[in-house]
Amino acid sequence: MIVRFLAAAVLVGVATQAQAHGGVSIDEGQCKMKIGPDQMNFTGYQPLKSREQFCDDIPDVGPTIIVLDAVQEELRDMNLEIRVLRDVGQASDDENLEQNTETYVPAKKYRAGTLNFEYDFKNKGKFIGLVKARSDDGTKEYVSRFPFSVGETESRNITIATFFAALGLVGFGVWYKNSFKAKPPRA
16 A cells, blocks of 8 residues: 555656656657647757756756757748747736747748757746747648746755655655564464
8 A cells, every 4th residue: 555655656756747848858868849740859058057958947047059950841841930938827828928028039941950049048937938830821830838947957856856755754664664563473
């Protein structure tokens, strides 16, 4: 019973982390972003802070380079745009769109399939990335929406570590308590 509870708690923790970032996920070591029926690879860098790349949350404030690579040919024939919004709890992304826009890369075709931009994040907080792909005739439009945070990964990692440490202590306590219980004599 206790083992089932611990397994369920771990799965809930893992599932919560996996769903936290909407359209961005890690697959075969690459960050993938679903946009309509297609996929884009997502990579972020903060060259002044570290040589490491990131997939979802941006580790710190400061100059950041985001690179999106269109995997399918269809996306290379569409107009791609990206908008980063401040997440202020808006009911929809269109609510106060211009006021909440942190940065915007206007729509254009990227025949080579690579859209990259640099932005200097000045403040920590929660944001929403919107990538839109639109065909020339307007009959197809795909949107990928992915929430992310800037400068909050350390506190999130501490919270996760604390959760799993507490879970381990509870598990150890239950095991310890059950280890010294009087066992019924064998017949």
